[in-house]
Structure formats: C-alpha cells, structure tokens
Amino acid sequence: xxxxxxxxxxxxxxxRKFVPFADEAESRGIHIYHLNIGxxxxxxxxxxxxxxxxxxxxxxxxxxxxxxxxxxxxxRKYYAGFGVSLERGDILIGNGGxxxxxxxxxxxxxxxxxxxxxxxxxxxxQTMTLLTGAHIRPISTCPEEGYRYAIRERVEACINERTRxxxxxxxxxxxxxxxxxxxxxxxxxxxxxxxxxxxCDEVYREFTYQGEPxxxxxxxxxxxxxxxxxxxxxxxxxxxxxxxxxxxSRNKDLMAHALKWCQxxxxxxxxxxxxxxxxYEVGPEYFDALRAEYRKRKDRMVRKLQQIPGVICDDPKGxxxxxxxxxxxxxxxxxxxxxxxxxxxxxxVMFACGAPFYATPGKGRNEVRxxxxxxxxxxxxAMDILAIALEKYQNR
Amino acid sequence: xxxxxxxxxxxxxxxRKFVPFADEAESRGIHIYHLNIGxxxxxxxxxxxxxxxxxxxxxxxxxxxxxxxxxxxxxRKYYAGFGVSLERGDILIGNGGxxxxxxxxxxxxxxxxxxxxxxxxxxxxQTMTLLTGAHIRPISTCPEEGYRYAIRERVEACINERTRxxxxxxxxxxxxxxxxxxxxxxxxxxxxxxxxxxxCDEVYREFTYQGEPxxxxxxxxxxxxxxxxxxxxxxxxxxxxxxxxxxxSRNKDLMAHALKWCQxxxxxxxxxxxxxxxxYEVGPEYFDALRAEYRKRKDRMVRKLQQIPGVICDDPKGxxxxxxxxxxxxxxxxxxxxxxxxxxxxxxVMFACGAPFYATPGKGRNEVRxxxxxxxxxxxxAMDILAIALEKYQNR
Numbered sequence: 001x002x003x004x005x006x007x008x009x010x011x012x013x014x015x016r017k018f019v020p021f022a023d024e025a026e027s028r029g030i031h032i033y034h035l036n037i038g039x040x041x042x043x044x045x046x047x048x049x050x051x052x053x054x055x056x057x058x059x060x061x062x063x064x065x066x067x068x069x070x071x072x073x074x075x076r077k078y079y080a081g082f083g084v085s086l087e088r089g090d091i092l093i094g095n096g097g098x099x100x101x102x103x104x105x106x107x108x109x110x111x112x113x114x115x116x117x118x119x120x121x122x123x124x125x126q127t128m129t130l131l132t133g134a135h136i137r138p139i140s141t142c143p144e145e146g147y148r149y150a151i152r153e154r155v156e157a158c159i160n161e162r163t164r165x166x167x168x169x170x171x172x173x174x175x176x177x178x179x180x181x182x183x184x185x186x187x188x189x190x191x192x193x194x195x196x197x198x199x200c201d202e203v204y205r206e207f208t209y210q211g212e213p214x215x216x217x218x219x220x221x222x223x224x225x226x227x228x229x230x231x232x233x234x235x236x237x238x239x240x241x242x243x244x245x246x247x248x249s250r251n252k253d254l255m256a257h258a259l260k261w262c263q264x265x266x267x268x269x270x271x272x273x274x275x276x277x278x279x280y281e282v283g284p285e286y287f288d289a290l291r292a293e294y295r296k297r298k299d300r301m302v303r304k305l306q307q308i309p310g311v312i313c314d315d316p317k318g319x320x321x322x323x324x325x326x327x328x329x330x331x332x333x334x335x336x337x338x339x340x341x342x343x344x345x346x347x348x349v350m351f352a353c354g355a356p357f358y359a360t361p362g363k364g365r366n367e368v369r370x371x372x373x374x375x376x377x378x379x380x381x382a383m384d385i386l387a388i389a390l391e392k393y394q395n396r
Numbered sequence: 397x398x399x400x401x402x403x404x405x406x407x408x409x410x411x412r413k414f415v416p417f418a419d420e421a422e423s424r425g426i427h428i429y430h431l432n433i434g435x436x437x438x439x440x441x442x443x444x445x446x447x448x449x450x451x452x453x454x455x456x457x458x459x460x461x462x463x464x465x466x467x468x469x470x471x472r473k474y475y476a477g478f479g480v481s482l483e484r485g486d487i488l489i490g491n492g493g494x495x496x497x498x499x500x501x502x503x504x505x506x507x508x509x510x511x512x513x514x515x516x517x518x519x520x521x522q523t524m525t526l527l528t529g530a531h532i533r534p535i536s537t538c539p540e541e542g543y544r545y546a547i548r549e550r551v552e553a554c555i556n557e558r559t560r561x562x563x564x565x566x567x568x569x570x571x572x573x574x575x576x577x578x579x580x581x582x583x584x585x586x587x588x589x590x591x592x593x594x595x596c597d598e599v600y601r602e603f604t605y606q607g608e609p610x611x612x613x614x615x616x617x618x619x620x621x622x623x624x625x626x627x628x629x630x631x632x633x634x635x636x637x638x639x640x641x642x643x644x645s646r647n648k649d650l651m652a653h654a655l656k657w658c659q660x661x662x663x664x665x666x667x668x669x670x671x672x673x674x675x676y677e678v679g680p681e682y683f684d685a686l687r688a689e690y691r692k693r694k695d696r697m698v699r700k701l702q703q704i705p706g707v708i709c710d711d712p713k714g715x716x717x718x719x720x721x722x723x724x725x726x727x728x729x730x731x732x733x734x735x736x737x738x739x740x741x742x743x744x745v746m747f748a749c750g751a752p753f754y755a756t757p758g759k760g761r762n763e764v765r766x767x768x769x770x771x772x773x774x775x776x777x778a779m780d781i782l783a784i785a786l787e788k789y790q791n792r
Contacts, residue, residue, distance in 0.1 A: 001593060001621060002560060003653055004528070007503045013461075013659040044456040052448040052667060060440040060637040065409075095491045095639070098661035106527055107403045111507050127660040131502055132400070133529065164398060197397060225397060241456040241666030243491070257399055263409040264523040265494040269668050270637030271448060 010127045014356030021339040022350055030343050033382035035370040036350045038173065038320065042238040042290060045282045051275040063267040066259060067093030067246075074277040075231070075246055084218045090250050092258055093268050097203050097232035097245030101128055103261035104228060104247055107254060108164050108197055109134035115199075116158045116166045118149035120323060120357030120364055122173050122201070137163065138359040143325045143367065146314040147175035150183035155190050165197035165228075166190065170215070171204040174357050174369035175323045176298075176316020178212055188223045197254075198223070201230040203245075204319040206287045209295040212317065224250040235320075237279040244268065244276040294320050297372040297379055304383035308390060322370050323354070327390060331355070331368050334393055342389050349382045349389070406523045410752030417735040418746055426739050429778035431766040432746045434569065434716065438634040438686060441678045447671040459663040462655060463489030463642075470673040471627070471642055480614045486646050488654050489664050493599050493628035493641030497524055499657035500624060500643055503650060504560050504593055505530035511595075512554045512562045514545035516719060516753030516760055518569050518597070533559065534755040539721045539763065542710040543571035546579035551586050561593035561624075562586065566611070567600040570753050570765035571719045572694075572712020574608055584619045593650075594619070597626040599641075600715040602683045605691045608713065620646040631716075633675040640664065640672040690716050693768040693775055700779035704786060718766050719750070723786060727751070727764050730789055738785050745778045745785070 015037055022032055066072070072088045079086050094100035109115065111133035117125060119138035129136050137158045141147040149155070155166065168187060171178045179187070191198035200217040208215075217227045232245035249255055298315075301322060305313045310327025328334045331353045338348050354367025372379055411433055418428055462468070468484045475482050490496035505511065507529035513521060515534035525532050533554045537543040545551070551562065564583060567574045575583070587594035596613040604611075613623045628641035645651055694711075697718060701709045706723025724730045727749045734744050750763025768775055 001504075001591065001647065001649065003503055003649065004506045004509075006506065007653045007656060010653075010656045010660075012656055016659065039455075039457050041455060043454050046452075048456065049452045052451055055448055056442075056445045057637075058439050059435075059437060060444065060635045061435050062636045095495070095664070096661060099491070102661065107399055108397075110400045110402065111529065113400075124660045124662075127656060131657070131660075133507065195397065239456045240458045241453075241663065243663065243665040251397065253397065253399065257403045257406075260403060260406045260408055260523060261527070263412065264406075264520045264527075265492060265498065266520075267637065267639065268491070269639040269665055271667055271671070272665050275667070 006131050006133055009130045014123050015352050018335055018339060018350065021336060025339045025348065029346065031347045033347065033349045033374060033378060033385065035372070035374070035382060036352045038235070038371045038373065039240060040235060040238045040320070040373050041375070042293070044238045045279055045286065047278045047281060048237070048239060048242070048275045051278045052271060055271055055274060060270060063270045063273055065262040065267050067091060067268065068270065068273040068277070070277040071244070071273040074280040078280050079216070079218065082214045082216070082219070084216060086248065089255060090248055092247045092255065092262055093273060094245045094247060095268050096234060096243040097201065097230045098124065100230050100245045100247035101201070103258050104199065104230070105129060105132050105134075106261055107257040112162060113164045114160065114162045116155065116163055117359070118147070118168060119359055120147070120174050120354065120367070122169060123356045125167065126359065134164070136359045140360070143312045143314065143323065147172065147177045147323065150179055150186050152186060152190065155187070159194050159196070163194070163196060165199050167199040167201065169201040169204070171207055171318025173204065173319050174321045174352070176319045176321050178208055178317035179215070181215065184215060184217060185220060188217060188220055188226065191226045192223055196226065197228055198226050199228045199230065203230065203232045203235050205231075206236055206290065207294060207320055208318040209291065209298060210317055218248065226251070228254065233276045233279055237282070239276065239279060242272045242276050244272050294372065297376050298322070300376045301370070301372050301379045301383060304380060308383070308387045310390070320372050322372065323367060324370070325367050328366055328393065330365050337393055338389050342392060344385050344388050347381070347385055349385050402527050402529055405526045410519050411748050414731055414735060414746065417732060421735045421744065425742060427743045429743065429745045429770060429774060429781065431768070431770070431778060432748045434631070434767045434769065435636060436631065436634045436716070436769050437771070438689070440634045441675055441682065443674045443677060444633070444635060444638070444671045447674045448667060451667055451670060456666060459666045459669055461658040461663050463487060463664065464666065464669040464673070466673040467640070467669040470676040471644075474676050475612075475614065478610045478612070478615070480612060482644065485651060486644055488643045488651065488658055489669060490641045490643060491664055492630060492639040493597065493626045494520065496626050496641045496643035497597070499654050500595065500626070501525060501528050501530070502657055503653040508558060509560045510556065510558045512551065512559055513755070514543070514564060515755055516543070516570050516750065516763070518565060519752045521563065522755065530560070532755045536756070539708045539710065539719065543568070543573045543719065546575055546582050548582060548586060551583070555590050555592070559590070559592060561595050563595040563597065565597040565600070567603055567714025569600065569715050570717045570748070572715050572717050574604055574713035575611070577611065580611060580613060581616060584613060584616055584622065587622045588619055592622065593624055594622050595624045595626065599626065599628045599631050602632055602686065603690060603716055604714040605687065605694060606713055614644065622647070624650065629672045629675055633678070635672065635675060638668045638672050640668050690768065693772050694718070696772045697766070697768050697775045697779060700776060704779075704783045706786070716768050718768065719763060720766070721763050724762055724789065726761050733789055734785050738788060740781050740784050743777070743781055745781050
C-alpha cells in the first residue's frame with residue numbers, strides 16, 4: 001500500500017521518543033523528574049468543571065462551525081481588556097491552537113512553498129508544514145545571542161518568491177525569548193513590505209517575567225491584512241485537555257477561506273467551548289499568581305543551571321521553558337544514558353533533546369529544552385541531579 | 397496576499413448556501429420545515445451529561461494522542477458485540493469522524509492522486525479530498541437504479557495508476573442505499589485486487605430498516621491491509637456536538653502514519669472522550685427504539701413522496717436521508733423560489749440541493765436530499781407542502 005509523500009516525511013513526536021526508556025526506568029523503581037513536556041501542573045480554574053456540571057441539553061447538536069457565540073464573545077472581551085477590538089468574524093474556534101494552525105496553513109501553503117520560522121521552534125510546526133507539502137526556511141539563532149532573531153538582514157535573507165509567511169512564537173517556545181515592542185514592529189514591517197502573512201503564536205502571552213505588557217501583534221495598527229494570531233486556553237488556564245484554541249485575523253479573505261475548513265469538520269465540541277468560555281472569567285489575580293509562581297521556578301532553575309560548568313543558558317523572559325546548551329556532544333546520547341545507566345539515589349531527569357527543534361540538520365545536538373512545570377523544590381533537586389549526571393557522563 | 401490553490405478550489409458548505417434566504421423568510425414569519433441538515437432531533441442519552449456532571453480533575457491535562465483508554469475500550473467492546481475483535485492500536489480517536497477522515501486522507505493522498513467514490517456522496521468528502529491536492533473519481537449511479545454502485549465493471553473503470561483508495565458510505569448518505577453482504581465483499585475484493593485502501597464510512601451502521609445485520613467491513617477476514625473504517629458517536633447516539641469519532645484499521649503502517657497526525661495536534665478532548673465512552677453503555681433497546689422511530693418516519697415520508705407526480709424516489713434501506721429526483725430542471729432555483737416567493741399557510745420546506753453531492757458537473761441538478769429528522773406528523777405536512785409547491789412552481 002502506498003502512503004503520501006507528505007506523511008512519509010513526518011516523524012513521530014520527538015518529545016515522546018524516550019518514553020519507552022522512561023517507562024523501563026520507572027519499572028525499575030527509578031523516579032523521573034519530567035521536564036520534557038509542557039504540561040503545566042497548575043490547577044485548572046474550578047469554574048471549568050462547574051460549567052460542565054450544569055451542562056445539559058435534550059439534544060447535543062453541532063455547534064456553529066465558526067465557534068459558539070459564548071466562546072467567541074469571551075475571546076473578544078479578553079482582547080478588549082488590552083485594547084484590541086475584535087468582531088466575531090475575526091475569530092474562528094478550533095480544536096486547540098493546533099487545529100487553528102492546521103486550518104491556517106491549509107489556507108496559505110501550497111506544495112513547494114516556504115514559511116520562515118526562527119529556529120529553534122516548536123517541533124509540531126514541522127509536521128504541520130510538511131503535511132501541506134511546504135517546508136520551513138529557518139532563521140538561524142544561537143544560545144550565545146539569547147536566540148535573538150528580530151534582525152532585518154537575517155530575516156530578509158530567508159525570504160524568496162516561494163515564501164508565504166513568517167511565523168513566530170512570542171513568548172517563545174522553546175527559548176523563552178520575548179520580543180521588545182520595537183522588535184515585534186520590525187517583524188510586522190518586514191512581513192508587510194514583502195506581502196507576507198505574519199503568524200504570531202501567542203499562546204504564552206501571559207507568561208512574561210520582567211514586567212512586559214501583554215504584547216499582541218493585534219495591538220499594532222496598519223497590519224490588518226498580514227497579522228494572524230494563534231491563541232489557546234491550554235497553557236493560559238492550564239486547560240490543555242479542553243482542546244480549545246483560536247485563529248484570529250482581520251484579513252477577511254483569509255477568514256472566509258478558513259471557514260471552509262471549519263465547515264468541513266462541522267464544529268468544535270459544544271461542552272468544551274461552553275466551559276472554556278467561562279475560564280475567561282478568572283480575574284487578573286489568577287495571572288498575577290501564575291506569573292509569580294513561574295517566575296520563582298524559573299529563577300531557581302536558571303540560577304542552578306548557570307552554576308553548572310559548561311552550560312550556556314540565557315535567563316528566559318517568557319513562556320515556561322529554558323533552552324540550554326550542555327557540555328555534551330549529543331544530548332540524545334546523554335538522555336539515553338541518564339535513563340538507562342545513571343541514577344542518583346534512585347532518581348533521574350528527563351528533558352526534550354534540542355535537535356528536533358531545528359530545521360537545519362546537525363543544529364541543536366548539544367541543546368535541551370526543559371519545562372519548569374514542577375514546584376521549585378523539585379526543580380532544585382532536578383538541577384542537582386543534572387549537574388551530577390553531567391560530571392559522571394563526562395568522566396565515564 | 398496569496399492563498400493555497402487547494403483552498404481556492406474548495407467551497408463553503410452547500411448545505412448552508414440557502415441559510416440567508418431561510419433567515420429572511422423566517423424574519424417574515426414563515427415557518428420552515430428543515431429537512432436540509434442531518435442533525436437528529438432524537439434525545440442524547442442522559443448518561444453523557446451524567447458523566448460530565450461527575451468530571452473533575454485538579455489539572456485538565458492533554459489526553460493521550462491516540463485516545464483515552466476508556467474511549468478506546470468502549471469502542472472495542474462495542475465491536476466485540478458483533479464479533480469484531482480489535483486491539484487498542486487498531487483505533488485512533490479523532491475530533492469527530494471528520495477529523496478521522498482528515499488524518500486518513502493526509503496519510504494516503506498526494507497531489508494528483510485519485511480516490512474513487514460513488515456519487516452522489518457526502519459533500520464534505522470533496523473539500524477534504526481537495527485539501528490534500530487529490531481529487532475524486534466518481535462512480536456513476538442514478539436514481540432509476542436506486543443509486544446502486546457495487547458493479548465490478550463500473551468500479552474498475554474508475555481505477556487507474558493514480559488511484560489510492562475506494563471510499564464508500566454504508567449505509568449511504570445521501571442515498572440511504574445499503575450494500576448486501578455480497579456487494580460489500582465485491583467492493584473489498586476489488587480494493588484488494590488493485591492494492592487499494594477501501595475506506596468504509598459506517599457512521600450510520602445502526603440505521604437500517606429491513607432487518608439487515610450490523611454490517612461492517614471489519615467483519616470480513618483477509619482484507620486487514622485494505623480496510624479502514626470511519627466511525628463516530630455523532631449520529632449513533634445523537635451526540636453530534638461531542639465531536640468524537642474514530643479511525644479503525646488493522647493496517648499497522650497506516651496506523652503508525654496516522655499517529656503522527658494525532659501527535660501533531662496533541663489530543664482529542666478529555667471531557668468529551670470520557671462522556672462519549674459512557675454513551676456505549678446504552679443497551680440494544682436504545683437502537684431498537686431508534687430504528688423503529690426512523691423507520692416510521694421514512695415510511696411516511698417515502699409514501700407521500702412517491703404519490704407526488706414526477707418524483708423518482710427509491711425506498712431507502714438505511715441512514716436517515718431520502719434522495720429524490722423532482723420534476724424540476726434546477727432544484728436550486730426551486731429551493732430559492734420556495735424560500736422567497738412561495739408559502740402554504742405561512743409554511744415552507746428546506747432541503748439540500750442535489751448538485752453538490754456529485755463530482756460530475758451538471759449531475760444531480762433535479763435531485764434533492766431530505767433528512768427525516770422531524771417527527772412523522774411534521775414530515776407528513778412537509779411533504780404536502782412540497783407537493784403543493786411543485787404544482788405551483790410548474791404552473792407559475
């Protein structure tokens with residue numbers, strides 16, 4: 001049987017590659033600190049479950065294809081809170097930010113087209129792009145420069161006649177980099193000058209640690225045709241399992257095309273849209289507490305990490321990841337060793353290896369991404385284990 | 397801005413084309429009998445809502461990408477009930493049967509490939525196929541033959557070197573045709589002989605009216621590499637808004653490829669998978685009552701329809717649609733007239749026009765699909781209105 005050339009080019013999630021080794025280690029009684037996936041441990045606001053408790057209908061019908069009015073209006077009110085006025089027609093609700101991105105890429109990418117993305121990037125961007133027949137043209141960055149990418153010459157060098165869009169994650173996964181207002185403006189300007197979409201994945205918008213404002217590309221005027229924002233309730237409200245995300249744009253042609261995708265899969269779920277809409281009722285104190293907690297974790301983790309000889313790691317400004325270069329040649333080999341041959345008092349650590357975050361072959365091999373989704377004391381211990389492991393691994 | 401050639405080829409849902417006319421008629425106080433969409437009016441089993449009422453977690457995390465074990469096992473148990481033994485790995489849970497189909501087509505279709513489908517077919521197949529860059533090669537049928545398509549010469553005439561799969565809906569939407577066991581075996585044989593996938597959309601499996609058994613392509617042995625089944629809780633349990641469907645196949649390579657899609661969009665929703673799993677606890681009396689109700693509706697509707705001069709309409713054997721040829725040249729013009737210029741005592745009828753169910757240009761223009769998703773008395777009245785409208789339209 002023949003499979004599509006597109007799916008043949010895709011890989012299984014690199015984040016799950018070491019799961020069999022982890023399972024085996026756990027079956028030997030080893031405790032693993034899981035820093036490999038971005039699954040927050042923060043409690044989901046109880047109002048989500050309260051809403052489901054009251055949910056009852058005679059017939060559980062399809063929701064409208066573009067999204068339930070309650071959900072659309074919750075999103076509009078949230079954006080209005082920082083000065084962004086949206087119409088219902090500017091928003092399409094998807095099954096997670098992931099589906100929002102799938103429908104967007106289906107609308108703009110053809111076989112052989114290119115999308116410019118700073119690397120390292122969220123690895124699922126790779127699969128989603130390959131499934132359209134297009135490919136990623138990466139903007140190079142490096143840990144020594146704090147993964148900075150908003151540099152006109154560097155971005156423009158990646159643009160050619162097959163380029164359809166520039167995509168950025170702001171705040172960044174995996175780097176934690178946050179664009180300054182001027183840097184974001186520069187990226188928008190480049191997109192507009194070259195007639196490109198600029199796709200801003202802003203799912204980590206509230207996760208900033210240096211007093212940055214709630215920066216959204218939608219706050220800039222004059223880029224209505226170019227700007228597309230991907231958003232989601234997953235990280236913001238620790239509600240990953242709700243699978244509710246959104247595609248937001250004022251480009252009417254784009255939204256008309258994307259609605260075709262929405263209609264072809266009929267609708268997103270009724271219950272999760274209703275419950276997710278009420279998540280937006282949590283007040284600013286929820287986000288203040290969230291930021292304070294993550295800032296504490298980040299500070300503890302980065303301090304510890306920077307004390308380990310040979311580790312290169314910038315202080316991330318947002319999201320909940322640290323990208324670090326380790327003093328090893330191949331992080332995958334080191335990870336395998338940590339899960340199969342090493343433990344410190346019956347404990348070890350799991351991270352995401354760096355290479356799959358890059359489109360350029362060979363890059364990121366000595367890098368890792370760690371999610372600070374555990375409590376500070378556990379992160380302390382995890383970093384101590386990492387330091388011990390690195391020393392043993394280097395001297396083995 | 398440039399959009400993909402694939403999305404440019406797609407259309408908005410033909411089922412929604414006349415919605416603005418309907419809205420306008422309703423604003424004039426006209427009552428419309430909506431036979432245009434397949435949204436059942438049957439009550440959703442209360443256990444769905446009972447499950448949500450008890451659902452609470454500290455953190456609403458991602459579900460496993462392939463599906464929640466509870467949901468996978470509910471599907472396995474349901475299939476075991478009619479002798480089909482499935483492993484968890486034979487099933488992937490999607491956001492509705494729609495996403496199951498999207499992931500499948502992404503795995504098997506390349507730019508320029510073909511998929512053989514009897515026409516008339518469910519119009520969303522068209523959009524989904526076009527989004528992969530492939531196109532539909534239709535097997536011709538006609539109302540005079542009861543839309544029969546399982547004829548070796550006719551199917552094989554559609555197969556060429558670019559064919560990747562044959563797709564059937566059984567029982568059929570929009571025709572209500574149900575394959576006999578021999579006809580299904582013939583379709584499976586043809587697929588196997590030509591090294592093709594045979595995709596069986598079986599979401600209407602319980603909706604049969606002449607004592608047919610619960611026929612599934614998975615019940616036939618020796619076609620493990622070829623058979624792919626699309627299934628869903630939507631119609632079966634009147635739970636369209638749950639958006640839970642499944643891709644089922646014993647072809648290990650296919651399932652490994654499809655898992656890449658599943659991982660790239662992380663998971664289906666947690667709450668709806670849990671609640672949908674419990675839907676499978678309803679007993680056979682639920683389906684018996686369902687079948688009895690729909691059979692009554694169908695009988696009433698078909699009897700009335702067949703009395704209308706010039707209408708050609710076979711007695712459908714399954715699903716909950718009637719496809720009929722009307723004594724008009726253009727059903728779209730007739731529909732527009734019925735919504736804008738006609739009413740009988742303040743009432744009119746809405747159906748789905750036939751042309752979008754065909755890939756062949758010009759076919760189905762005088763046909764309509766009507767869903768018997770209203771109570772029998774309302775269907776009686778709707779058919780009386782249709783008869784009056786046809787007479788007036790012909791003599792206008």
